[in-house]
Amino acid sequence: MTTTATEYKLCELMICAGAEAFADNGEVLATGIGIIPRLAASLAMKTSNPDLMMTDSEAWMVSQPNAISGRKLGDGQNQESWMGFSRIFDNVWGGKRHAMVGPSQIDQFGQTNISALGGTYRQPKVQMLGVRGFPGNSISHKNSFCVPAHSKRTFVSGECDVVCSIGYNRKRLPKGYSFEDIALGVVITDLCVMDWRGPNHQLRLLSLHPGISVQDVIDNTGFELSISDSVSTTTAPTKEQLAIIESLDPKGLRYKQLLNNPAGDRR
Amino acid sequence: MDKVVSAKDAIAQISDGMTIGIGGWGPRRKPMALIREIIRSDLKDLTIVAYGGADVGMLCAAGKVKKVIFAFVSLDFIPLEPYFRQARQNADIDIMEIDEGMLLLGLRAAAWNIPFIPTSVGLGTDVIRNASDLAVIDSPYDDKEWVAMPALKLDVSLVHVDRADKRGVCQIKGPDLYMDDWFARAAEITIASCEEIVDSDYFSGADEARFVYWERSETNVVVPISGGAHPTSCAPLYGFDVEHFKEYNASAKEDGFDDYSASYIDGKDESEYQQAVGGLDAITSLPLPIY
Numbered sequence: 427m428t429t430t431a432t433e434y435k436l437c438e439l440m441i442c443a444g445a446e447a448f449a450d451n452g453e454v455l456a457t458g459i460g461i462i463p464r465l466a467a468s469l470a471m472k473t474s475n476p477d478l479m480m481t482d483s484e485a486w487m488v489s490q491p492n493a494i495s496g497r498k499l500g501d502g503q504n505q506e507s508w509m510g511f512s513r514i515f516d517n518v519w520g521g522k523r524h525a526m527v528g529p530s531q532i533d534q535f536g537q538t539n540i541s542a543l544g545g546t547y548r549q550p551k552v553q554m555l556g557v558r559g560f561p562g563n564s565i566s567h568k569n570s571f572c573v574p575a576h577s578k579r580t581f582v583s584g585e586c587d588v589v590c591s592i593g594y595n596r597k598r599l600p601k602g603y604s605f606e607d608i609a610l611g612v613v614i615t616d617l618c619v620m621d622w623r624g625p626n627h628q629l630r631l632l633s634l635h636p637g638i639s640v641q642d643v644i645d646n647t648g649f650e651l652s653i654s655d656s657v658s659t660t661t662a663p664t665k666e667q668l669a670i671i672e673s674l675d676p677k678g679l680r681y682k683q684l685l686n687n688p689a690g691d692r693r
Numbered sequence: 694m695d696k697v698v699s700a701k702d703a704i705a706q707i708s709d710g711m712t713i714g715i716g717g718w719g720p721r722r723k724p725m726a727l728i729r730e731i732i733r734s735d736l737k738d739l740t741i742v743a744y745g746g747a748d749v750g751m752l753c754a755a756g757k758v759k760k761v762i763f764a765f766v767s768l769d770f771i772p773l774e775p776y777f778r779q780a781r782q783n784a785d786i787d788i789m790e791i792d793e794g795m796l797l798l799g800l801r802a803a804a805w806n807i808p809f810i811p812t813s814v815g816l817g818t819d820v821i822r823n824a825s826d827l828a829v830i831d832s833p834y835d836d837k838e839w840v841a842m843p844a845l846k847l848d849v850s851l852v853h854v855d856r857a858d859k860r861g862v863c864q865i866k867g868p869d870l871y872m873d874d875w876f877a878r879a880a881e882i883t884i885a886s887c888e889e890i891v892d893s894d895y896f897s898g899a900d901e902a903r904f905v906y907w908e909r910s911e912t913n914v915v916v917p918i919s920g921g922a923h924p925t926s927c928a929p930l931y932g933f934d935v936e937h938f939k940e941y942n943a944s945a946k947e948d949g950f951d952d953y954s955a956s957y958i959d960g961k962d963e964s965e966y967q968q969a970v971g972g973l974d975a976i977t978s979l980p981l982p983i984y
Contacts, residue, residue, distance in 0.1 A: 482984060483984040484868055484869065484984045485868035485869040486868065497983050498983070499980060499981060499983060508868075510868070510869040510870060510871070511718060511869055511871055511872070512797060512870075512871070512872055512875075515793075515794040515797060518794065519794070519812075519814075537818075541790065541819075542781070545782075547788070547790075547823045548784050548787070548788070549781070549782065549783070549784035550781055550782060551782065552782070553773070553777065553778040553781035553782055554773065555765050555766075555767055555772060555773070556763055556764050556765035556766060556767075556790055557764060557765075557790055557791070557792055557818070557819075557820060558764055558765045558792075558793055559764070559792060559793045559794060560792070560818075561791075561792040561795070561814050561815045561816075561817075561818045561820050562792045562793070562794040562795070562812075562814035562815075564817070564818070565813045565814060565816055565817065566813070566814070588819050588823075589817075589818050589819040589822075590818055590819070590820075591817075591818060592816060592817030592818055593817070595817070598817045598818075599817065600813075600816040600817055600829075600837065600838050601831075601836070601837060601838040602835065602836045602837030602838060603816070603817075603837065608817075
């Protein structure tokens with residue numbers, strides 16, 4: 427028996443929507459980079475998909491997700507195997523992984539950027555992280571995205587400044603590949619939930635967070651979206667989900683992820 | 694055989710223009726004392742291959758670098774390395790920007806004496822468009838195209854380990870060895886700094902030998918420097934120095950690297966460096982991070 431919560435924060439709505447993305451994945455490594463994605467993957471492992479695998483974000487696989495806050499040095503964890511960084515690539519290239527990441531730019535093809543903004547290869551205007559593991563992740567396993575501030579700065583027109591991950595772009599499709607070889611999952615933002623299953627893998631609006639309009643999403647996206655006639659409202663968290671999230675984040679790091687920590691229902 | 698030398702003598706084996714691999718990962722177990730020794734030297738025009746952190750940032754800021762081969766340069770809790778960022782935005786350095794896993798494959802190819810390793814990683818992205826030294830090839834076995842990740846042959850690798858004997862048996866007891874074994878194997882000369890020198894029979898006890906990840910033939914030079922990873926971590930012995938990294942990061946916005954270097958590196962030896970950051974006891978008391 428579950429009870430829908432009446433009061434919850436937007437970060438918690440996004441965590442629960444993110445958890446849904448991992449529900450039908452089966453036995454894969456769930457990697458959430460950042461507080462909201464990590465809590466989403468952890469919540470899924472605690473509820474809808476106990477077969478998920480997870481690391482401690484350092485060097486071990488754990489059979490139960492660690493809390494992301496409130497842990498002290500020397501606190502135990504439920505280790506089940508070593509999983510150092512070199513072994514992560516063995517898992518990545520085998521494909522049994524679903525990562526949820528937060529790119530700085532996402533374009534109409536589902537290509538993303540965390541490397542640099544503007545300028546040239548030799549002289550970017552703004553150096554960011556570098557491509558990190560995005561190229562390998564994107565061609566090897568499923569990837570979902572989490573965007574804390576849905577805007578045209580993130581959902582850019584044209585292509586990303588530096589294309590770090592493969593997307594549904596005919597012009598860049600490698601020889602021998604089809605779009606079926608690329609697995610983009612959902613996009614969770616502070617406004618809505620989307621996926622890449624519109625016509626020709628166009629970004630498609632699935633649900634709006636309470637109090638957000640279709641026009642809000644259109645106005646903040648730099649390219650055309652697929653919008654069905656009946657867009658639903660993102661499912662509110664249950665009290666049971668909120669209790670699990672609290673146990674995973676007793677210090678409330680999740681409340682510092684979105685500007686001004688908005689309520690989940692903005693009606 | 695005795696491979697133990699001073700940091701200065703170890704660094705003397707490096708020449709201008711060489712390709713240098715650096716072990717560790719971001720702010721974790723970097724051979725920082727060796728990096729500081731390079732900064733004190735006259736070396737220049739180095740090509741650096743690393744899972745980069747302040748090692749890469751400091752070398753760029755000190756004008757030692759011609760090119761960086763990287764997937765990221767980050768201090769983790771401070772996401773953007775301040776001096777790497779400056780070097781990039783000022784176009785001070787050449788780069789080859791590749792995926793983290795491609796870097797691993799390049800080290801493996803070098804270690805195994807093969808010219809490249811085929812991979813799908815990089816396909817469909819700007820990695821293959823931008824890095825002019827990356828070839829995309831047809832396969833003799835299927836109809837797909839593949840990235841031919843070239844061997845990243847290193848003249849010298851620098852790693853920091855927990856302990857070693859004088860013959861170069863190196864032990865890493867931390868939770869992750871990162872790619873240090875591949876850096877050691879990919880290099881002509883591997884210089885390992887270590888927290889302590891132990892007798893060879895140390896490794897015969899209990900499971901100690903299980904934490905030795907490459908053969909001593911891959912380690913050419915051993916440099917004992919307790920605290921030598923500071924300000925990066927050397928788990929389980931000490932964590933990274935958050936306050937020092939904050940000061941380092943702030944220096945990029947204020948007086949710049951010359952000022953940082955004057956405080957900590959230039960004209961100081963390693964024991965003077967350690968005094969300037971609070972002493973060896975303070976370093977080895979730094980708490981481990983919780984992820």
